[in-house]
Amino acid sequence: MLYFPVEPMHIPNDYLSLAVSLVCWAVSVIVLRTAISRTNKSLGERQVPLMGVMAAFIFAAQMINFPVLGGTSGHLLGGVLAAVMLGPWAGMLAMTAVIAVQGLLFQDGGLIVMGANILNMGLLTCAIGYGLYRAVLGKSPAVKLAVIGFAAWLSVMAGALFVALQIWLSGNAELRIIVPAMLFVHAFIGLGEALITVAAVTFIMRTRPDLLAESPESSRGGRGWIFAGVLTSLVVLLLSPLASTNPDGLERVASDLGLTHTAQPAAFQVIPDYTIPFLGNTPVSTILAGAVGVIVVLAIIFITGRSLQNKKPNS
Numbered sequence: 001m002l003y004f005p006v007e008p009m010h011i012p013n014d015y016l017s018l019a020v021s022l023v024c025w026a027v028s029v030i031v032l033r034t035a036i037s038r039t040n041k042s043l044g045e046r047q048v049p050l051m052g053v054m055a056a057f058i059f060a061a062q063m064i065n066f067p068v069l070g071g072t073s074g075h076l077l078g079g080v081l082a083a084v085m086l087g088p089w090a091g092m093l094a095m096t097a098v099i100a101v102q103g104l105l106f107q108d109g110g111l112i113v114m115g116a117n118i119l120n121m122g123l124l125t126c127a128i129g130y131g132l133y134r135a136v137l138g139k140s141p142a143v144k145l146a147v148i149g150f151a152a153w154l155s156v157m158a159g160a161l162f163v164a165l166q167i168w169l170s171g172n173a174e175l176r177i178i179v180p181a182m183l184f185v186h187a188f189i190g191l192g193e194a195l196i197t198v199a200a201v202t203f204i205m206r207t208r209p210d211l212l213a214e215s216p217e218s219s220r221g222g223r224g225w226i227f228a229g230v231l232t233s234l235v236v237l238l239l240s241p242l243a244s245t246n247p248d249g250l251e252r253v254a255s256d257l258g259l260t261h262t263a264q265p266a267a268f269q270v271i272p273d274y275t276i277p278f279l280g281n282t283p284v285s286t287i288l289a290g291a292v293g294v295i296v297v298l299a300i301i302f303i304t305g306r307s308l309q310n311k312k313p314n315s
Helices: 018-042 047-062 079-086 088-106 114-135 141-169 175-207 224-238 249-257 283-311
Strands: 066-068 072-074
Touching: 018 088, 018 114, 018 141, 018 283, 047 079, 047 088, 047 283, 066 175, 072 175, 079 088, 079 114, 079 141, 079 175, 088 114, 088 283, 114 141, 141 175, 175 249
Parallel strands: none
Antiparallel strands: 066 072
16 A cells, blocks of 8 residues: 655655666756756846746745546646746756755655656756747747647646656556556646646736746846745745645555555655644644745755856856
8 A cells, every 4th residue: 555644746765766766867967957058158137036936936836736636636847837937948947946945855755766856847847848838939829828738738748657657667567557547647637737827827928928938038127026926926825725635646646556655754854744843734834834945945046046147158
């Protein structure tokens, strides 16, 4: 039987073999090195705050699971949204910061398999999102939104397929069973991803279209939208105690297939299960834990962004 003392959103360590985990780490490191190099060349003065705001919002939004078919829940990935707003490379860095904080600070997903989680949830989703979005640059808003919605749905399906293949390659499930099981449940989760992503982009198109990644390095604007973005992230955190308690897509499939996962306590406990230890499992504890996560994500993005700007070659 599958046992989880918490409700993880990411792959736990023992779902993947060490060999598969190391390959995923290698791929992620190679892509991220490229992302750092490309971002270093194009990072504009206004893009660092935008990266921070987007990463903070995605972190907060990922804490809210929404119910889908058959007592299962899903949550926003946000890779397509990040790519549309920031471009592919900066989007990948923002998503990596979110996933790293979730693993290191909240013990959400195994550290050995963090490379796989970054690859599946961050790098792949941004690549799909910007690839399809770029194909419709210059088209009407309706066409853009339709393609963005499809990209968001497809990114969830692609991530689910990669997880299924990684579990199969690790010898923990049969390919003919794990692939259709993962794709079926995530087809419905992807609809939620598409709706949230399209709603967010629609709002931005109507209020601040200059922030979209038509030309990422030329983002303009004052400090008002930064404050609004951070405030929106904090408002989303207030809704986190209302998140669905149903198992997420991976947990549901793992339970149905009888994958063995005995969640051992992490070697270190910082803020386990998105709760402040001395406050217990209460709504206030969840909100405060999320606020800590938002602050840490913002700090990481600002430090990384400023570091890249300082290393940017003079033109």
